Amino acid sequence: MSPSHLFNRLAKWASRAAGRPLGFVLALAVVLAWILTGPLFGFSDTWQLVINTGTTIVTFLMVFLIQNSQNRDTEAIQLKLDELIRATRGAHNALLDLEELEERELDAFRARYVALARHARERDDEETDRGTPEVNDLG
Template identity: 40%
Template sequence: MSTSQPVAAGQPRAPHMPSDVTPQLSFFDKFATHAAEFVSRAWFFAACLLLVLIWAPSILVIRDVDTWQLIINTATTIVTFLLVALLQNTQTRNDQSTQDKLNALAEAVAVLMTHTADVHDRRGLHDAVTELRDAVGLEDRESS
């Protein structure tokens, strides 16, 4: 995905249009997306619940409480660790996509406000445009 660059005050910026975003995803991004779709289904939750319901009475077979707890703790820790990494990937891409859309909207509003200010010769509107353009890309500067 294309990322937005900070814009200096008063400098025009090329509009960031949806067509500027590349649809290419890496293998890991595709895998993470499919995994997120897979685990977000109701039947996946039901399967996890069923696994716990099968594990719970296994104490009668295993007899050692420490081993019995170790089995479920190890399984859930591994699955949780892997799912957090995959789901974080999809969430980060979603957040960036949302931010790019907001930046594109803000830039479009700034262009419209500039045009309106030029037509009606309003200085206050030019100041508001400068402030709006300064805010576009603010998330990039705040994380630096």
């Protein structure tokens, strides 16, 4: 098993576990245990350092897990959107894989769609573009 595959499996498992009620309950239990031990350790600097260090380490690691999950989810959504564009009659296949374009190329596409939307809103007749042709043809 490759390190990348192992990390992906670990990231999926950890993000699912952290996002479940039991993950929250365990984190809450750790904080409560820390609070309850305060008087035992005289609310010392070391006692405070324990929670600060622990939460910093967990936060640092969670950033990577969250980013991995978000990257995976975003990629899946982009692929699904690409398939919808590809499968929709009248859709522009040039819009497939837009997320890979440079910023200036995206700006050019965006400007065209902003102009189309403005033109559609300015039209004052019954032919305004409100809805999809496939749905409007059924009624």
